[in-house]
Every structure is written in C-alpha cells, then in structure tokens.
Amino acid sequence: MTASSVRPVSEREARQVAEAAREQVWHKPSFAKELFLGRFRLDLIHPHPTPAPDDVRRGETFLAKLGAFCETRVDAARIEREAQIPDETIKGLKEIGALGMKIDTKYGGLGLTQVYYNKALALAGSVSPAIGALLSAHQSIGVPQPLKLFGTQEQKDRFLPRCARTDISAFLLTEPDVGSDPARLATTAVPDGDDYVLDGVKLWTTNGVVADLLVVMARVPRSDGHKGGITAFVVETASEGVTVENRNAFMGLRGLENGVTRFHRVRVPAANRIGPEGAGLKIALTTLNTGRLSLPAMCAGAGKWSLKIAREWSAAREQWGKPIARHEAVGAKISFIAATTFALEAVIDLASQMADEDRNDIRIEAALAKLYGSEMAWLMADELVQIRGGRGYETAASLAARGERAVPAEQMLRDLRINRIFEGSTEIMHLLIAREAVDAHLSVAGDLIDPDASLSDKGKAAAKAGGFYARWLPGLVTGPGQLPRAYAEFHPRGHRDLSPHLRYVERSARRLARSTFYAMSRWQGRMETKQGFLSRIVDIGAELFAMSAACVRAEMLRSRGDHGVAAYQLADAFCRQARIRADELFGRLWSNTDELDRKVVSGVLSGAYEWLEQGIVDPSGDGPWIADATPGPTARRNVHRPVH
Numbered sequence: 001m002t003a004s005s006v007r008p009v010s011e012r013e014a015r016q017v018a019e020a021a022r023e024q025v026w027h028k029p030s031f032a033k034e035l036f037l038g039r040f041r042l043d044l045i046h047p048h049p050t051p052a053p054d055d056v057r058r059g060e061t062f063l064a065k066l067g068a069f070c071e072t073r074v075d076a077a078r079i080e081r082e083a084q085i086p087d088e089t090i091k092g093l094k095e096i097g098a099l100g101m102k103i104d105t106k107y108g109g110l111g112l113t114q115v116y117y118n119k120a121l122a123l124a125g126s127v128s129p130a131i132g133a134l135l136s137a138h139q140s141i142g143v144p145q146p147l148k149l150f151g152t153q154e155q156k157d158r159f160l161p162r163c164a165r166t167d168i169s170a171f172l173l174t175e176p177d178v179g180s181d182p183a184r185l186a187t188t189a190v191p192d193g194d195d196y197v198l199d200g201v202k203l204w205t206t207n208g209v210v211a212d213l214l215v216v217m218a219r220v221p222r223s224d225g226h227k228g229g230i231t232a233f234v235v236e237t238a239s240e241g242v243t244v245e246n247r248n249a250f251m252g253l254r255g256l257e258n259g260v261t262r263f264h265r266v267r268v269p270a271a272n273r274i275g276p277e278g279a280g281l282k283i284a285l286t287t288l289n290t291g292r293l294s295l296p297a298m299c300a301g302a303g304k305w306s307l308k309i310a311r312e313w314s315a316a317r318e319q320w321g322k323p324i325a326r327h328e329a330v331g332a333k334i335s336f337i338a339a340t341t342f343a344l345e346a347v348i349d350l351a352s353q354m355a356d357e358d359r360n361d362i363r364i365e366a367a368l369a370k371l372y373g374s375e376m377a378w379l380m381a382d383e384l385v386q387i388r389g390g391r392g393y394e395t396a397a398s399l400a401a402r403g404e405r406a407v408p409a410e411q412m413l414r415d416l417r418i419n420r421i422f423e424g425s426t427e428i429m430h431l432l433i434a435r436e437a438v439d440a441h442l443s444v445a446g447d448l449i450d451p452d453a454s455l456s457d458k459g460k461a462a463a464k465a466g467g468f469y470a471r472w473l474p475g476l477v478t479g480p481g482q483l484p485r486a487y488a489e490f491h492p493r494g495h496r497d498l499s500p501h502l503r504y505v506e507r508s509a510r511r512l513a514r515s516t517f518y519a520m521s522r523w524q525g526r527m528e529t530k531q532g533f534l535s536r537i538v539d540i541g542a543e544l545f546a547m548s549a550a551c552v553r554a555e556m557l558r559s560r561g562d563h564g565v566a567a568y569q570l571a572d573a574f575c576r577q578a579r580i581r582a583d584e585l586f587g588r589l590w591s592n593t594d595e596l597d598r599k600v601v602s603g604v605l606s607g608a609y610e611w612l613e614q615g616i617v618d619p620s621g622d623g624p625w626i627a628d629a630t631p632g633p634t635a636r637r638n639v640h641r642p643v644h
Contacts, residue, residue, distance in 0.1 A: 147160060
C-alpha cells in the first residue's frame with residue numbers, strides 16, 4: 001500500500017474518529033472552560049495554589065543537581081556543531097535520574113511534581129533545546145506517562161524501572177501520509193495467537209533513533225473476538241523486524257534524534273497492549289492533557305534567556321550617545337520580552353500546580369499553554385535577534401571566531417520554530433481548543449444543527465437548547481467587571497493597580513461568549529468550517545487566561561514578599577499589551593478577509609495565478625511529495641543507536 005493509496009476517509013468519518021477519542025464528560029471544574037462560557041471563575045485559580053513543602057524540597061534538590069550538570073557536563077556548542085547529543089551526556093543524564101523525573105520513587109524514579117518537572121525541562125532546555133526535547137519526549141508522551149495512566153500493574157513493574165534509569169522511550173503516531181488525521185492511520189497490528197503482528201512505517205519519531213522502548217499506535221482489524229480500532233502498544237526497539245531507516249535533519253534542534261521507523265512482521269505480545277483495543281487515540285489525547293505542559297515550560301525558559309541576553313546586550317551596546325535600551329524602538333521590544341516571559345511562567349506554573357492538585361480539569365488550560373507559549377516564545381526570540389541586529393543573525397561559532405561573545409540567538413530562533421508544530425500545530429490546537437470551548441453549545445444543540453438529524457430529534461434538541469440558553473444568556477448581560485471596585489484586593493497599597501485588568505477579563509469573557517453564541521446562531525452546522533473565526537475566539541481566550549494567570553501570580557509573589565512591586569509592574573505591562581491584542585482580535589471576529597481569502601485560495605489551486613510564479617528557478621529536488629510507505633521488509637540499513 002503506497003502513501004497515496006492509504007484508504008480514503010470521508011470528512012465525517014475523520015470527525016467521528018476524533019470525536020470518539022475526546023474525553024466526553026467534564027467531571028471536574030475548568031477555569032478555561034468557564035471563561036469561554038462567559039463565566040470568570042477567579043476562585044478556581046486564586047489564591048494561587050502552592051506545592052507541598054516536601055515536593056519543594058525534593059524538587060529544589062534535583063534542580064540544583066541538574067543545574068550543576070548542565071553547567072559542567074553539557075557542551076551546547078558541540079551538540080549544535082556535531083548535530084548529536086554525545087553518548088556521555090546522555091549517560092550522565094541517566095546517572096542523575098533525569099530519565100525518571102516524573103516516575104514514582106517505587107519504580108526507581110524521582111517522583112517530581114509537574115511543577116518541578118517543568119522547571120527542570122526549562123533549565124535543561126535553556127542550555128540545549130535538544131536535551132529538553134529528549135527528556136520531554138521520553139517522559140511526557142513516551143512510555144512512562146501512558147503506563148502511569150493506563151498501564152496494568154504488571155506493565156508498570158516491567159517497564160517503569162527501565163524508563164527511570166536506563167531505557168529511552170519514544171511515541172510513534174505520525175505516518176508519511178497521516179498527521180493530525182488519525183482516521184487514516186495505516187500501520188496495522190493483526191492478532192495472531194497471543195501476539196499482534198505489526199506492519200507499517202512511522203515518521204518523525206522523536207527519540208526513535210536512540211529509543212529502547214516505543215509507544216506505537218496501530219490499527220487492529222475488527223474480527224471475531226477483537227473489537228479492533230486504533231490501539232497502543234509498547235514495542236521493544238530491538239525486536240526483529242524493527243528498523244530505523246533514517247535519522248531526519250531539521251532547521252533547528254540539530255541534536256534531535258528523530259527518525260523514520262519501519263515495522264515488518266514485528267511480533268508484539270498481547271501483554272504489551274496498553275488499555276483495550278480501540279482505546280489508542282483516547283490514551284494519546286489523555287496523555288497529552290498534561291504532557292503538553294512540557295513544551296511551554298521550555299518556551300518560558302527560552303523567554304528567560306532572551307530577557308537575559310537582551311538586558312546585557314542592550315546595556316553594553318551604545319548608539320547615538322546612549323545604550324540602545326534607552327531608545328524607545330528597542331525598549332518596547334525589551335518590555336515585550338520581559339512582560340511576556342513573566343506571563344508565560346505564570347501560565348505554566350499555574351497550570352502545572354493545578355495538574356498536581358488534580359482538582360480541576362486542565363485539558364483546555366494545557367492546550368492554551370502550549371498554543372500561547374509556542375507562539376509568544378517565537379516572537380520573543382525574533383525580537384531578540386532584531387535587538388542584536390547583525391550579531392543576532394550571525395552564528396555563535398562565527399561570533400566566537402572573531403573574538404566576540406558566542407550568543408546563539410539565531411539558533412534559539414531556529415530551535416523554537418518547531419514548537420509551533422510539535423504535539424499539535426498551532427492550526428490544529430486552535431481547532432482542538434475551539435471544539436472544547438463550544439462543547440456546551442454542541443451538547444445542547446447537537447441535533448438541532450446536524451443536517452442529518454430527523455425532525456423529531458431536532459424538536460427535542462430545540463427544547464433542550466431553549467432551556468439551556470434561557471438560563472445562560474441572562475448571565476452574559478452584567479457582571480463584576482462593570483463594578484468599579486471589583487477585585488480591589490489586586491490594588492494593594494504601594495503597588496500598580498491590577499484590578500482594572502481583571503474587570504476587563506470578566507467583561508471580555510462575557511463578550512467572548514456572546515460572540516460565540518451569535519456565531520452558532522448564524523452559521524449553525526457550518527460553524528466548524530469557520531476556522532478563522534474559531535481561531536480568533538481561541539486566541540482571545542488565550543490572552544484572557546494569560547492575563548488572569550499573570551495577575552494571580554503577581555499577587556502570590558506580593559503576598560509572600562517575593563519581588564511583589566516588580567511582579568505587579570510586569571503583570572500590569574503584560575495586561576496592557578494583551579488588552580491591545582485582544583481588542584484587535586475582537587474587531588477581527590466580524591471584520592476580516594476570510595471570504596476573500598477563500599476565493600484567492602480557490603484561484604491558487606485552480607492555477608489562475610500561475611503567471612505570478614514566473615521569473616524564478618525552483619531549487620527543489622525531484623521525488624514524490626510524500627514518501628512511499630508500503631509495508632514490507634526494509635531495504636535500508638538500520639541506523640538505530642541505543643545508548644547504554
């Protein structure tokens with residue numbers, strides 16, 4: 001079966017597969033879900049939750065050890081130069097327990113909380129994003145997390161001690177012709193006695209080149225005694241028939257051990273199946289609910305580094321008689337980096353602590369953190385390159401060769417770019433979050449807007465929707481955001497006044513909900529095709545969530561006497577910047593070029609503008625757009641490189 005002959009899947013079937021993998025029920029409150037419904041539940045995040053003293057002690061002890069390791073035993077320039085993390089560095093990470101940060105101590109791990117796991121990733125990722133990616137892919141989406149949530153006791157006993165100290169793991173879902181549409185998954189796992197026989201090709205397998213254990217998503221055919229469906233398996237990379245056919249190279253993260261892995265008649269014991277047949281996508285999405293927090297944690301770390309370099313360089317470099325930081329054009333960029341770094345750390349720490357306490361459902365918060373963190377970190381790195389000017393575009397090695405400080409600003413920009421694609425691209429994250437944000441509406445009006453529903457079902461849905469909206473809509477008219485003294489505790493004596501920003505969030509949450517309701521009424525079943533509108537709705541929600549987190553963090557720091565005045569100033573600056581962005585997004589909900597853009601796209605695809613492409617030479621090589629993924633034996637050398 002070639003990549004182009006992957007079984008066709010209708011749009012409706014693809015949606016059904018994705019919908020079936022969603023967590024359908026909300027068992028716990030969600031701050032972000034309530035925000036999209038127009039209800040500003042500040043009580044769910046304020047006072048800011050705090051970790052237990054034992055968790056702090058254990059976490060700080062490891063951070064000190066990891067920091068010393070990164071300073072003395074990691075050669076970031078060598079990783080960039082050789083495009084590989086040296087074996088001795090990986091072995092050193094194993095020795096200090098970095099592979100088992102999130103694994104329970106009873107299995108040989110460190111048992112760190114989500115808060116400290118993310119702090120550790122930010123620290124490791126700051127010296128080398130490739131190391132951060134290695135550790136994150138292993139623990140956030142690799143074997144440890146799915147087994148922690150869905151594995152049997154026997155599986156935990158077998159695999160977790162290995163993952164904690166010696167074995168690297170990877171997560172394999174993507175295929176050459178299958179990205180964010182898992183309904184088209186082509187890799188198969190055919191039952192055969194007490195085993196499954198695995199066949200297929202997986203692409204972009206982060207850690208796959210060095211991994212000892214793999215989580216593989218494969219389609220089990222429906223048969224007698226087998227429910228079938230997309231299913232998760234733990235696979236030993238050393239198994240016969242597993243071949244790493246290529247190590248991929250990218251514009252950034254040059255030390256990333258990412259490859260193409262082929263499975264040919266690989267026998268996997270049924271005991272290695274994670275959860276029941278057909279539960280693979282649900283397992284993957286549930287794992288990502290908190291797994292996604294690792295990426296924005298490293299983005300926050302990148303912001304901290306960008307701020308440090310911007311501060312030091314802008315004070316040293318003079319232009320027209322004064323440091324460039326004193327020129328407003330540059331100063332605005334520095335203010336943006338400082339304020340946004342504060343907000344990103346606020347978002348990631350709040351979401352992580354909420355994950356640790358497990359009182360709230362954070363699936364939307366984690367997704368917002370990933371979306372917002374990846375986008376804002378890229379902007380901060382881009383601004384840093386601009387602040388550095390020509391030196392920002394010059395490589396660290398070139399700077400050092402001519403006697404200047406080796407600042408890898410251009411590398412940071414390249415390394416951060418993948419975060420807008422990793423673990424759900426920005427476009428997919430918009431759709432995923434939008435689906436959760438409108439869940440309440442679809443729950444009450446599903447059949448009403450479904451063109452295939454019967455008249456009887458539409459009538460029942462209308463009655464249900466009428467009751468819901470009769471209760472919900474009146475709450476969107478007025479709220480605390482219209483009261484001048486609301487949230488007065490966020491204006492302590494001697495500090496900036498953050499209460500107007502929280503009142504803005506409350507008013508904007510209601511406005512956001514009203515806009516969503518109006519769009520549902522206007523477009524009904526076509527709402528899901530209005531991706532530009534939905535993306536702006538999500539981006540507004542992200543700004544409101546970040547503003548809330550920044551204010552709550554500032555108040556927490558003030559209350560414990562930890563940089564309170566400075567924190568309030570940073571939160572105030574961030575909120576003022578975020579409000580400008582949110583107001584612009586509100587305006588673009590109804591005043592945009594979406595319709596014209598669709599017409600232009602149709603023209604591009606039909607060839608109407610091919611004349612515009614004349615006058616160039618395309619340097620691209622020959623070959624298919626999508627590589628052949630026909631199952632079968634490999635014709636290539638195995639480049640698997642386990643590190644022991």
